[in-house]
Amino acid sequence: MSVDETRPSSGGSSVEPSTDDVDPRLVERIRRLVTEQPYGVLCTQGQGQPYGSMIAFAFSDDLSVAVFATPVATRKYRLLSECDHVALVVDNRPDHPNDMMKIEALTATGQTTEVERGPEFDEYSQLLIDRHPQLESFVRASSCALFRIDIFRFLHVTRFQEVGQWVPRSR
């Protein structure tokens, strides 16, 4: 992979990349990363203090929406009720990172909405359960909340500092 292949990059144009002109290979790398990696770090905030939580997630086919679940008696649930803007960090670093340059990471920024019980809940909970069948009873528990993140932007990092970005179309 050359630098050219990763355009637009962090050092590239200030023009907003659109879904139409982004390098399709970047989209595929993002898709591969969120498909291969089942877990990520959800970044929330409250009172000016950032907060990170490991979550199990699933993405919609078009990558425009991610879903996760959390018990309602948690810090992240409370923080989400105060501020719905979040970031989700996903990476593929190995246990013993011998080759830092092969690590890929992405930061997806977006806005969360708690999904109320109903057809939308059924759809998104199934998306999450299909990806994490062991979480079925967790996701369906009455004290667990299901959230969707409408993704604003993906920032994909590789080769230590090479960054590409992509804005998915909204659903």
Place this chain on the structure above:
Amino acid sequence: MGATLPLVVPLSEAASTGEKWVGGKAARLSELLAAGYRVPHGFCITTRAYHRFLEDGGLKKRIDMEVGRKEMSSMRWEEIWDAALRIRTAFLRTPIPLDVSEAIIDPFQGFAVSPLAVRSSAVGEDSAGRSYAGLHESLVGVLGEKALLDAVRVVWASLWSDAALLYRHELELDVTRSAMAVVVQQLVAMDRSGVGFGRDPRDVNQDRQLIEAVPGLCRDLVDGAVDPDRWLVRRSNGEIIEWHPGVRTGRTEGPLLANEDVGLIHRTLNTIETTLGWPPDIEWTGRGTEFTVLQARPVTTAASRDDDDRREWYLSLRPGMSKLEALCKRVTEDLIPELEAEGRRLAGESIEDLTDEGLADAISTRAAIYARWKKTYWDEFIPFAHGVRQLGTYYNDAVKPDDPYEFIGILKHQPMIATERNAALRHLADYLKNHPALLDVVRNEPAAGSPLSSEDWPSIRETIASVDGGPEFIEEFERVCERYMDVAYNGEQLDRRPDIVLHTVLEMAVSRTAPAIAATTMDETVPADYEKRLLDAVGPERHEEAGSVIAIARLSWTLRDDDNVLLGRVEKQLLRAAKIAAERLERSRRLEPDARITVESAPLLSAALRDAAGGRVVLPEPNARERQALPGTEEETARQIVGQPAAPGLATARARVVLSTDDFSHFHAGEVLICDAIQPTMSHIVPLAAGIVERRGGMLIHGAIIAREFGIPCVNGVSHAILSIADGEIVTVDGYLGIVTIGPPEFDLETARSA
């Protein structure tokens, strides 16, 4: 072999396929077939099918969740059973991939009209030198394609059975490496079946073989349902050393096997030993030319098992249906009435005026009676409790419900002493509420704000009796105490603590529905609906069998509670005698005042009464669970701790740690009850609780049962509950997920380092 490994192989090809793929049982049967022994026709479902099923159904992650939820070494066997039940239910609800199910059904076409035996063949299960017979499932009499696929799932799931999880270290049980193959054979049903040991497992150094036979299927012998005839045979020459007839209803005179039948089994054991290289433990059926070997594994010696191993005891807690039926009859018709009568008889004995010698004798007698009943409790009452677990497995196998504990619906609202007692307390509380003047008096005794104590009782009683409605209340209150509080909890006689009982009644009277309880939904489905669900699932031909399973489970459910209460009454009568002795010894200054009298101190008190020298008595410290600091620094505190979701609901309230009867009187309605284990003798405070957190774990233990009855969120199996949570702390009990959050839901994120 890997990718090219077939999903199914004929039994004749199992050994050449490789034990790693077909398991020990299939490999041995295949070798015996090749050596010319008569073995039922069949095929082997290889471990590749198992792995495909797990991969496609996401079951590896589910197993990981169950076995990794908590340090297995800190899980009680009841929790292990729960984990195994959830795994089994998940297996039963997971579809088998189409190509796998087609591969299983295809060779089955040849056997379609005859019943099948579906047997486990775990990899490494029965290698030479070790055998884990009985850890995994084998089913016989399986008829039809659907039943076959269900049976295969049950056998696969049994790789993760409660028994297997107990031996997980020895079995090297691991989600990524362990696998289960399955042997499917025609069921060969002859008039005689049995087992044979190439060496007597009780002493393998003797020149003896052991042979057992029963009429009909071998399963009846293995399950312990039928007592076998037993032969000891000289290994070297086949001479019959001894014949011992089995005790069976309808047995005829003489041995079940002729001498030549015994001789054939003797010779077969010897030749199989030559073929396989180790003395075998075989299951067989049929006689003469129809003699058929059902399976062969290495003899497990009694000496290779640790006699002190509690796992052996646990495995004895899974009696089969016929044993349960016999146990049910004995427990309900004999033991429970005897235990009840024993408690009454001891309560009626006048021991207050006995001489010291006479009182010492009374203590010794009562201690022996209590010890005997305690043994009965472990030996017979606890195994009988398996009746409920048997229903659980039976219901889930048939109904395959979303919730693995749906079967409890069949048992709801069974009359139990503890629920009767709680209803009586509720009645007293309602009486107080309807008599405001009386309520005011009770509320303000002895002095507003200070806790009651037993010393206050006479004056409180007098005050209450002087108010309108008071005499009737006292009469009913004392009747309830006598009827239901005639028990001991942690060495304390509850009927000697009317102050504590009054506190509970008062809390019931003044509390509204605990405001902290939210999102708790009560299941309105009645037991008959669940029963119908089960009967519909098993079909009319099994209604009678299902009815028996339900009837035993209901009795088991009820008695599981009542036996504790009734045993508590006998314990109380031992304590009563011990306390009289302690009072005498205190008066003669041989015992420190306020010494804690427990069941364990009874023998010392008895000996002291007989001690003519009149020496001082030092009692051992009570073995109570008390709070200790968790290792770590003050900055290290738990925020969220995990247990089992034992009763659904969500509650946030102040915590109250209850470890003794004195703690009962500090417990207020709307608090979260934090305790070691809810005993039936303390469950009267449960209705006051907004939530429950218990160290003891299990979905079918008393605390979980009563919490569900009252719709109170409960998390149990929280190892450090008592150590991690302090009185007065705000806790959130998530009974849906089994999570306890310590600290208020509202919190400040640290925006600056604290000084």
